[in-house]
Amino acid sequence: MAEEIKAGCARPTGGPVGEPAAALSEPKSSVQEEEKKAMIKVGSKAPDFTAPAYHQGKFTNVKLSDYLGKWVVLCFYPGDFTFV
């Protein structure tokens, strides 16, 4: 699934999972930026992204759309070595 790679940066692909990221190449206005922030809606496709990861002793690159076909629980949290 996720191949082992050198360190990269996390970035949204600019499109929902399973669809091409066509909108990203167009020039962005502030209105479009606002729309981007409002992409999260239940019943809509999740925004796709890639991100470097640590997984069981290896550094990998994870792409959300690689998990199409599975249920995914995507959990954000404030920080490593914090308390809760």
Added chain:
Amino acid sequence: MGAQILSVSVDSHFVHKMWNDNELSKMVKGGIPFPMLSDGGGKVGTVYGVYDSDAGVENRGRFLIDPDGVIVGFEVLTPPVGRNVSETIRQIQAFQLVRASKGTEATPSGWKPGKKTLKPGPDLVGKVWEVWKTSEAFD
């Protein structure tokens, strides 16, 4: 259940390794079994509406995504309060049941595995009170 967990914070994957090796592996035998993603700068968190740019960290956002890539539910908490993992598991079980029934069944408030589901249709209109009691919303 077969769900894939992905965790995300602004920490680098190098720090994720140190946290796993030095602390989390003492809580979870064998270490964290799922990928720990790095979102330096909060670009991904911003798109998901959970990145706090003033604090420079992500809030506790949890997104449930179905096999088609559709977000079926989410919850976002500010940092000091932790989540209820049992509730996330219950929601996955409920969504999996509904999906397997191809929408012919729905899970009422307080449903958990073993409790009755509802079968929406003309026969059930105005009759929910006969088949489902409010006490069933609670454990």
